[in-house]
Amino acid sequence: MPRTEIRWHGRGGQGAVTAAIIVAQAAIFEGKYAQAYPEFGAERRGAPVCAYSRVSDEPIYTRAPITKPDVVVVLDPTLSKDIYMKGLKSGGLLLINTKKSVDEVKKMVGRDDIKVATVDATSIALQTLGAPIVNTAMVGALVKVLPIVKLESVEKAISENFSGRIAEANIQAVRKAYESVVW
Amino acid sequence: MTEVKWKRLPLNSNYAVAYAVKDCDVDVVAAYPITPQTTVVEKISEFIANGELDAEMIHVESEHSALSAVVGAAAVGARVFTATASQGLELMHEILHIASGLRLPVVMTIAARALSAPISIWCDYGDVMNTRDTSWITLIASSAQEVYDTVIQAFKIAEDPRVLLPVMVAYDGYLMSHTYEPVYVAEDPTPIREFVPKNPKSRIVLDPEKPVTMGPIARPEWYYEIKYQQVEAMKRAYDVVKEVDAEFGKRFGRSYGVIETYKLEDADVAVLTYGGIFGTLREAIDAMRSSGLKVGGIRLRLFRPFPYREIVDAVKHLKLLIVADRAISYGARIAGPVAMEIMSVLYRESEKPEVMSVAVGIGQRTVTEQDFVELVKLGLKFLEEKRVPNETIYWGVRGVTYG
Amino acid sequence: MSMGEELPKYFEIPIAGTILEPGNTVKIPTGEWRAFRPIIDKEKCVRCLLCWAYCPDGAIIIVDQPYKTASGREYKFSVEIDYYHCKGCGICAQECPVKAIQMVEEVK
Ligand code: SF4
Ligand code: SF4
Numbered sequence: 001m002p003r004t005e006i007r008w009h010g011r012g013g014q015g016a017v018t019a020a021i022i023v024a025q026a027a028i029f030e031g032k033y034a035q036a037y038p039e040f041g042a043e044r045r046g047a048p049v050c051a052y053s054r055v056s057d058e059p060i061y062t063r064a065p066i067t068k069p070d071v072v073v074v075l076d077p078t079l080s081k082d083i084y085m086k087g088l089k090s091g092g093l094l095l096i097n098t099k100k101s102v103d104e105v106k107k108m109v110g111r112d113d114i115k116v117a118t119v120d121a122t123s124i125a126l127q128t129l130g131a132p133i134v135n136t137a138m139v140g141a142l143v144k145v146l147p148i149v150k151l152e153s154v155e156k157a158i159s160e161n162f163s164g165r166i167a168e169a170n171i172q173a174v175r176k177a178y179e180s181v182v183w
Numbered sequence: 184m185t186e187v188k189w190k191r192l193p194l195n196s197n198y199a200v201a202y203a204v205k206d207c208d209v210d211v212v213a214a215y216p217i218t219p220q221t222t223v224v225e226k227i228s229e230f231i232a233n234g235e236l237d238a239e240m241i242h243v244e245s246e247h248s249a250l251s252a253v254v255g256a257a258a259v260g261a262r263v264f265t266a267t268a269s270q271g272l273e274l275m276h277e278i279l280h281i282a283s284g285l286r287l288p289v290v291m292t293i294a295a296r297a298l299s300a301p302i303s304i305w306c307d308y309g310d311v312m313n314t315r316d317t318s319w320i321t322l323i324a325s326s327a328q329e330v331y332d333t334v335i336q337a338f339k340i341a342e343d344p345r346v347l348l349p350v351m352v353a354y355d356g357y358l359m360s361h362t363y364e365p366v367y368v369a370e371d372p373t374p375i376r377e378f379v380p381k382n383p384k385s386r387i388v389l390d391p392e393k394p395v396t397m398g399p400i401a402r403p404e405w406y407y408e409i410k411y412q413q414v415e416a417m418k419r420a421y422d423v424v425k426e427v428d429a430e431f432g433k434r435f436g437r438s439y440g441v442i443e444t445y446k447l448e449d450a451d452v453a454v455l456t457y458g459g460i461f462g463t464l465r466e467a468i469d470a471m472r473s474s475g476l477k478v479g480g481i482r483l484r485l486f487r488p489f490p491y492r493e494i495v496d497a498v499k500h501l502k503l504l505i506v507a508d509r510a511i512s513y514g515a516r517i518a519g520p521v522a523m524e525i526m527s528v529l530y531r532e533s534e535k536p537e538v539m540s541v542a543v544g545i546g547q548r549t550v551t552e553q554d555f556v557e558l559v560k561l562g563l564k565f566l567e568e569k570r571v572p573n574e575t576i577y578w579g580v581r582g583v584t585y586g
Numbered sequence: 587m588s589m590g591e592e593l594p595k596y597f598e599i600p601i602a603g604t605i606l607e608p609g610n611t612v613k614i615p616t617g618e619w620r621a622f623r624p625i626i627d628k629e630k631c632v633r634c635l636l637c638w639a640y641c642p643d644g645a646i647i648i649v650d651q652p653y654k655t656a657s658g659r660e661y662k663f664s665v666e667i668d669y670y671h672c673k674g675c676g677i678c679a680q681e682c683p684v685k686a687i688q689m690v691e692e693v694k
Contacts, residue, residue: 035363
């Protein structure tokens with residue numbers, strides 16, 4: 001597998017950083033190389049937040065921020081597309097939390113050289129977690145569209161980050177999103 | 184000797200520190216939280232709470248007290264640890280000299296962070312470089328794996344009876360402290376503990392059965408000789424650091440040297456830097472190599488004692504050496520702390536490259552592969568026109584152009 | 587630096603200048619610093635030991651020597667000064683509640 005660079009966009013409190021970490025953890029559990037880090041700043045609830053994951057079969061050395069991502073994951077559809085679309089590679093993937101259809105999103109972002117996937121992660125999160133924390137659902141959707149890591153590795157990573165009922169609910173969110181993502 | 188079994192975990196460098204501290208069976212930890220170091224101590228507290236580490240955690244009201252507390256604990260023979268960054272390290276400054284002057288084997292990690300003012304919580308090495316003359320052995324790591332391994336080595340170096348000096352292990356704040364990556368840690372700490380056995384009797388400690396006075400006043404006819412002991416200890420540390428690293432490599436299969444080189448053998452030009460951005464440099468070198476440029480890289484892993492022998496050997500065949508420093512010595516003509524050091528080392532050499540000093544990543548100004556590519560291009564242009572600057576280049580600062 | 591010759595070399599000094607012999611300050615003849623010598627009037631002294639508590643150099647010593655004053659008061663012990671260590675600071679004289687200590691200029 002060549003190196004895959006993923007940029008996560010959300011707002012403080014939605015768990016974009018944790019999502020980036022979960023993907024890297026899942027990859028590392030599988031023996032792959034991975035890196036995950038937040039865009040370093042003082043995080044405040046509601047403020048736009050960005051995080052990065054890199055996954056590869058080869059060691060990763062660079063620590064430069066990802067400016068030309070292969071994948072952009074948007075946790076909050078109200079974010080400005082100018083922010084999250086920046087640098088997304090031609091042929092890349094945009095995964096977005098929305099009730100809109102794939103075609104509507106394509107039209108909205110004005111790019112036909114990319115793949116678009118949509119999932120209603122907010123509804124899934126409300127159902128499973130009782131709160132609009134969509135990060136784990138977005139991870140579930142991502143690994144369906146782009147199988148860089150296995151679903152069970154994601155579940156293992158979730159059990160490392162959460163415990164008991166919360167872990168259970170997050171695993172539910174992952175599975176539901178995995179099933180319902182469309183592209 | 185117990186066979187080591189590794190588990191491969193996703194850890195950031197802060198957690199890698201905590202695992203190493205646990206595996207070295209540290210007795211006393213005292214620290215005060217400061218971004219981006221905080222999670223080091225949080226993780227250690229977790230290990231103490233769940234019984235994986237049997238240590239005393241001393242809660243203190245400042246970094247000055249944190250280091251003072253571990254100095255006291257080290258004086259009675261405990262294995263001690265503390266961690267800080269930036270202003271916290273500045274507040275410790277007075278006690279940095281006490282720890283080394285008393286010859287106590289304190290181990291401390293620094294998640295390197297720029298200094299105030301203005302306030303910056305982001306990475307540069309202004310804090311670490313400011314401790315240059317404190318007589319601490321200073322190692323700078325470039326991956327979470329190396330952080331784990333180096334903290335283990337640090338205890339062995341510090342406690343070696345030939346050394347008995349405190350050791351600082353630094354790594355990039357945020358760029359490493361908060362970046363998850365794969366790290367092999369010991370499944371069971373026994374082999375690590377065998378590698379760094381505790382032997383407090385090998386040094387003079389405070390003991391009611393055998394009273395001594397530590398830190399007496401030294402009048403002019405005594406002070407100089409006592410400080411000269413430190414000069415000698417640092418010289419011995421140069422060998423001990425290498426020895427411990429080699430032994431670690433033999434035992435555990437990973438070693439780093441005091442400098443690391445990348446594609447240097449046939450290079451005409453090389454970039455030298457330290458910390459996590461060496462990884463970015465490596466990838467930039469790969470890119471430049473594929474376009475035919477003979478570029479190499481050097482990473483400084485040991486800053487104090489300064490590994491002058493290895494540096495001279497590594498650079499003498501080069502035409503140009505670009506030293507990318509991550510700190511500024513204000514008012515110096517060559518203001519990069521490491522560039523300064525290298526130029527003074529090369530002064531007496533007949534075979535030596537041109538040296539270009541550059542400041543990069545100040546206050547965590549982004550450093551990408553492209554920055555290194557551009558720097559090499561600029562350096563080669565200067566070299567060709569025989570006008571490599573006598574002053575540090577402040578790379579990327581708005582309002583200044585070079586070329 | 588002529589005096590350096592009799593002193594130990596750097597490698598002969600214990601690490602960090604640590605003093606390995608406990609209580610070695612008794613060897614320092616601080617009595618040589620004295621310009622004024624405290625003298626206790628055993629008649630006036632009421633053995634309250636305030637001087638003993640205040641002396642910064644521990645130079646007040648209690649001796650097991652019963653004493654009877656001219657007025658017939660009996661004490662089980664006496665108070666004396668260790669002139670090898672007394673540096674003549676006068677604190678004892680200052681603190682003595684009955685002014686039993688006189689500071690007399692040293693004649694050398
Ligand atoms: S003069 Fe000072 S040193 Fe001497 S006995 Fe009195 S208090 Fe002590
Ligand atoms: S303070 Fe005065 S009265 Fe008291 S013991 Fe000393 S000399 Fe005697």
